[in-house]
Amino acid sequence: MFYRPEARNTDLLPHDPFKAMIAPRPIGWISAMSASGAVNLAPYSFFNALASNPVAIIAFSSEGKKDSVAFIEETREFVWNMPTYALRDAMNASAAPLPRGTSEFDHAGLATAPSHLVKPPRVAASPCALECRLLDIIRLHDLEGRPIDNHLVVGQVVGVHVDDAFIKDGRIDTAAMRPIARCGYADYAVVDELFSIARPTGGGGGDLARRR
Numbered sequence: 626m627f628y629r630p631e632a633r634n635t636d637l638l639p640h641d642p643f644k645a646m647i648a649p650r651p652i653g654w655i656s657a658m659s660a661s662g663a664v665n666l667a668p669y670s671f672f673n674a675l676a677s678n679p680v681a682i683i684a685f686s687s688e689g690k691k692d693s694v695a696f697i698e699e700t701r702e703f704v705w706n707m708p709t710y711a712l713r714d715a716m717n718a719s720a721a722p723l724p725r726g727t728s729e730f731d732h733a734g735l736a737t738a739p740s741h742l743v744k745p746p747r748v749a750a751s752p753c754a755l756e757c758r759l760l761d762i763i764r765l766h767d768l769e770g771r772p773i774d775n776h777l778v779v780g781q782v783v784g785v786h787v788d789d790a791f792i793k794d795g796r797i798d799t800a801a802m803r804p805i806a807r808c809g810y811a812d813y814a815v816v817d818e819l820f821s822i823a824r825p826t827g828g829g830g831g832d833l834a835r836r837r
Contacts, residue, residue: 644670645809652807653685654706654716657696658745659726664737665692666719666729666748668708670807681782683755686765686775692725694762694776701759702743703780706751710803710815715750742784752791752802756784 628634633641644650653672657665671686683705687694697703708716718733730737730746737746740756747754757780765775791798799816806814 648808649806649814652708654708655693656704656745657693659696660699663726664728665696667693668716668720684779686777689774703757704745704747705755706748707753708805710805752788754786755782758783
């Protein structure tokens with residue numbers, strides 16, 4: 626099968642399979658704070674790490690200029706919180722379209738924890754969190770140069786939180802944390818089992834990671 630995105634056979638594929646193909650996708654569970662002190666928490670499935678050396682950089686993209694983007698634009702800070710299987714319902718609840726200024730933390734029954742270097746709070750129950758400062762907000766555009774209502778938020782990691790219970794032999798036990806990822810439609814995956822493959826010598830970042 627081949628089709629152009631704008632000419633998909635909706636009888637055969639009534640739901641766009643694009644998000645189900647780009648899967649699993651890590652979830653950007655982003656907490657942000659407005660200049661007036663309102664707190665927002667929302668999950669974004671267009672999220673990933675962009676760089677690790679010499680600085681760590683992460684990014685998420687919002688379809689529509691939602692509160693997360695507006696708040697980050699005001700204060701230039703945000704926090705990524707790892708969503709886990711144990712937190713799946715709370716993560717989903719934080720996606721509810723609440724009135725601006727209403728706390729998703731309260732709506733989802735989540736306790737906050739203070740950050741060290743930025744003002745937005747963390748999800749206390751999340752085993753990992755990354756405090757970030759804004760590098761850029763980029764409005765995306767199409768091939769004709771027309772702006773679309775998608776906003777790419779890029780931030781540099783300035784602080785890292787890890788629950789000591791998940792550090793074993795100098796490494797984070799990712800499978801024990803059971804992070805969840807988006808797989809399209811209403812489907813998710815949980816990381817609870819890993820396998821390892823040694824990279825070829827000098828291949829990509831693997832060799833660098835071993836030396837460091």
